Amino acid sequence: MRTAFLCVIAVVLLLSMPHAQGTTPPSPLTLISRDGRRPVPTTILNGQEFIALDDVASLFQLTVREDALAGGVTISYKGRTIVASADQAMASVNGRVVTLPAPVLRSGRRLLVPVDFIPRALAPIYDSPIDLRRASRLLIVGTIRVARVTVRIDAVGPPTRAIVEITPALLVTTGYDAGRVLVRVETDALDAAPAPAPAGLIDQIQAGTQTATVAFALNPRSGTPRVSTTTTTESTRVTVEVPLAAQSQDTSAVPAAPPPPPALPPPPASPPPGVPALPASSGPKLQTLIVDAGHGGDDAGVRGPKGTLEKQITLDIARKLKALVETRLGVRVVMTREDDRAIPPDERDAIANNSKADLFLSVHANGAPSGGVKGTEVYYLHLDRAGEDARRTVEATELVLPVVGGGTRPVDVIRWDLAQAPHVDASSRFASMLEEELEKRGPMGPRPLQQAPMRVLSGANMPAALVEIAYLSNADEERNVQSADFQATVVQAMYDAIVRFRAYLEAPTAP
Amino acid sequence: MTSRLAWLTRVTRKRWLQVAGVIVIFAVAAWSANRLLERMVVPRPQPQTAPAPAAPAASVPHIIATLYYGTADGQALAAVKREVPLGDGPRAQGRQILESELEAAPAPFHSLIPPGTMLRAFYITERGDAFVDLSPEVSTMHPGGSTNELLTVYAIVNTVTANLSSVERVQILIGGKQADTLAGHVDLRRPFERDTSLVRETKGTQ
Numbered sequence: 053m054r055t056a057f058l059c060v061i062a063v064v065l066l067l068s069m070p071h072a073q074g075t076t077p078p079s080p081l082t083l084i085s086r087d088g089r090r091p092v093p094t095t096i097l098n099g100q101e102f103i104a105l106d107d108v109a110s111l112f113q114l115t116v117r118e119d120a121l122a123g124g125v126t127i128s129y130k131g132r133t134i135v136a137s138a139d140q141a142m143a144s145v146n147g148r149v150v151t152l153p154a155p156v157l158r159s160g161r162r163l164l165v166p167v168d169f170i171p172r173a174l175a176p177i178y179d180s181p182i183d184l185r186r187a188s189r190l191l192i193v194g195t196i197r198v199a200r201v202t203v204r205i206d207a208v209g210p211p212t213r214a215i216v217e218i219t220p221a222l223l224v225t226t227g228y229d230a231g232r233v234l235v236r237v238e239t240d241a242l243d244a245a246p247a248p249a250p251a252g253l254i255d256q257i258q259a260g261t262q263t264a265t266v267a268f269a270l271n272p273r274s275g276t277p278r279v280s281t282t283t284t285t286e287s288t289r290v291t292v293e294v295p296l297a298a299q300s301q302d303t304s305a306v307p308a309a310p311p312p313p314p315a316l317p318p319p320p321a322s323p324p325p326g327v328p329a330l331p332a333s334s335g336p337k338l339q340t341l342i343v344d345a346g347h348g349g350d351d352a353g354v355r356g357p358k359g360t361l362e363k364q365i366t367l368d369i370a371r372k373l374k375a376l377v378e379t380r381l382g383v384r385v386v387m388t389r390e391d392d393r394a395i396p397p398d399e400r401d402a403i404a405n406n407s408k409a410d411l412f413l414s415v416h417a418n419g420a421p422s423g424g425v426k427g428t429e430v431y432y433l434h435l436d437r438a439g440e441d442a443r444r445t446v447e448a449t450e451l452v453l454p455v456v457g458g459g460t461r462p463v464d465v466i467r468w469d470l471a472q473a474p475h476v477d478a479s480s481r482f483a484s485m486l487e488e489e490l491e492k493r494g495p496m497g498p499r500p501l502q503q504a505p506m507r508v509l510s511g512a513n514m515p516a517a518l519v520e521i522a523y524l525s526n527a528d529e530e531r532n533v534q535s536a537d538f539q540a541t542v543v544q545a546m547y548d549a550i551v552r553f554r555a556y557l558e559a560p561t562a563p
Numbered sequence: 564m565t566s567r568l569a570w571l572t573r574v575t576r577k578r579w580l581q582v583a584g585v586i587v588i589f590a591v592a593a594w595s596a597n598r599l600l601e602r603m604v605v606p607r608p609q610p611q612t613a614p615a616p617a618a619p620a621a622s623v624p625h626i627i628a629t630l631y632y633g634t635a636d637g638q639a640l641a642a643v644k645r646e647v648p649l650g651d652g653p654r655a656q657g658r659q660i661l662e663s664e665l666e667a668a669p670a671p672f673h674s675l676i677p678p679g680t681m682l683r684a685f686y687i688t689e690r691g692d693a694f695v696d697l698s699p700e701v702s703t704m705h706p707g708g709s710t711n712e713l714l715t716v717y718a719i720v721n722t723v724t725a726n727l728s729s730v731e732r733v734q735i736l737i738g739g740k741q742a743d744t745l746a747g748h749v750d751l752r753r754p755f756e757r758d759t760s761l762v763r764e765t766k767g768t769q
Contacts, residue, residue: 354707419708421673422637498638507750
């Protein structure tokens with residue numbers, strides 16, 4: 053009888069918990085962590101932004117228990133608890149009371165907590181730092197370097213002058229290629245203020261939060277830009293000055309150049325014809341490159357005679373290749389790992405496939421039974437009978453599916469573990485380019501270009517190759533791979549092969 | 564009573580003599596068959612053949628098997644002929660061959676299977692797929708690197724397929740389970756066919 057009475061009270065209290073329906077904010081929060089980025093949906097209710105408690109629980113590995121009698125929830129994380137009340141805008145965090153902008157709400161079957169619950173209640177008990185940046189809609193978890201970046205047009209010109217302010221002061225690399233100026237910030241992500249409207253000789257400005265790159269597309273009338281960097285203790289400033297091309301200056305010298313517009317024009321809905329395309333807005337065939345640093349975590353890979361670990365060398369090379377490709381090609385580069393952690397082969401392939409990458413390059417260092425073996429070697433996938441069958445099936449089968457909003461889309465149906473099968477020809481071409489470029493710059497191994505059943509290549513649904521940069525089992529090469537010169541040489545060779553493969557992809561006869 | 568006892572004694576002695584005679588005949592026949600089989604299996608020892616990993620007892624028949632090791636320069640596989648105890652059927656023979664392959668390589672060749680690795684099981688399906696089940700040391704003690712890993716895998720695969728004509732493909736298991744790789748490179752999820760592209764002719768090999 054007493055139990056039934058308690059149950060009735062519990063139900064009444066649960067029903068009495070505030071229920072609400074909200075509106076969706078213009079953009080979700082973006083969670084940035086070492087595992088990557090992901091959107092986190094939120095809801096606006098009574099002017100307050102809320103987040104679903106089950107979303108928070110799954111993102112941060114929390115256990116949530118509703119306490120119907122107390123009219124609130126108990127949230128546990130590694131033995132630490134938060135008790136949040138349904139009728140008071142506060143929570144007890146490990147016994148310490150913190151205020152919240154609003155109490156816990158119920159919306160349908162879900163419990164909602166104010167977004168500030170994360171920095172105020174969760175952050176004090178969480179293992180990693182949590183930083184909520186409301187203005188840029190970023191939720192940063194862990195020790196992630198996120199630079200604040202603002203871009204402004206300082207002078208419409210010509211010469212047109214744009215300023216990029218980066219806080220805190222960070223290393224910046226700049227480049228100019230194919231009508232684009234790229235400013236890459238050595239950071240994990242950008243907290244970028246909205247880019248200003250393009251003006252003068254700058255036709256488009258993009259701050260790539262994911263690639264940590266600010267890109268300026270220049271007008272065809274522009275000459276070679278001057279890019280300078282100044283650093284103070286608090287910030288780094290990059291000035292991009294774009295003059296008119298010499299020919300344009302000559303022709304404009306006869307009739308007087310029109311005065312610059314008094315105000316910046318509104319941003320164009322689409323880039324005007326002739327504007328060099330920025331990576332994110334156009335359709336080049338090489339938009340995303342996966343750089344896979346071999347091994348990591350418990351899996352150290354080859355250990356050289358002096359103790360050099362393959363996992364560290366591959367990460368060093370991968371980081372340098374990422375920086376070079378992003379800066380000079382403006383191609384988005386996704387690394388399968390950015391720190392010392394073990395990533396299973398399927399997860400590496402999943403990162404590549406889910407990023408819809410166009411090219412996959414795995415970086416390794418080799419080992420042989422004898423210390424005398426040395427040189428660089430390149431691999432692409434060898435297909436066994438099952439792989440050949442899969443390739444024929446894909447070639448013979450065309451599955452067309454309807455898509456939302458009308459129209460159809462061709463879909464390749466292939467086993468996940470044989471996703472590489474349809475790309476082997478392109479992979480062979482990429483591997484050959486790698487081998488040729490590497491051979492120009494250094495000694496190659498006994499079998500410079502090989503086909504082998506490489507595990508990490510088999511599930512990549514894009515052209516893919518693996519480079520063994522040197523034999524760590526060879527004492528000389530173990531010493532070499534640690535030198536900046538050797539690493540720069542290998543990275544440059546890989547970069548050149550990527551540039552060649554991009555040209556191959558974009559050639560009219562390309563697949 | 565006495566005559567009956569004497570008769571029984573005579574009969575028992577006669578039977579004992581008959582039984583002993585049969586035993587002697589069988590023993591001589593078995594010895595002869597054994598010698599004959601031994602001569603058939605091992606025609607004559609090859610002078611360039613590497614010494615047997617463990618000298619088999621004189622009475623144990625053996626065969627000459629082709630085992631694969633790393634070449635002296637560590638760049639390729641070498642096919643080396645070695646004496647291996649005769650097994651009773653392909654499965655037992657496969658076990659004997661793999662046990663020999665797991666032992667130290669004769670000079671100047673390199674062992675490609677990490678020391679301490681044990682053969683847990685070996686069996687052959689009716690379709691001609693052989694399963695080589697090795698202890699975890701083959702992975703945990705492996706030195707790593709694509710070259711090392713390819714040489715290890717194809718040393719095992721080629722050793723089995725070169726000596727057992729009924730085997731077309733070889734699947735490597737680790738600790739009784741399907742494994743991803745030995746050390747992060749070569750895909751072990753599917754069976755391998757014989758591949759001699761890594762094999763190099765060397766002195767003393769075929």
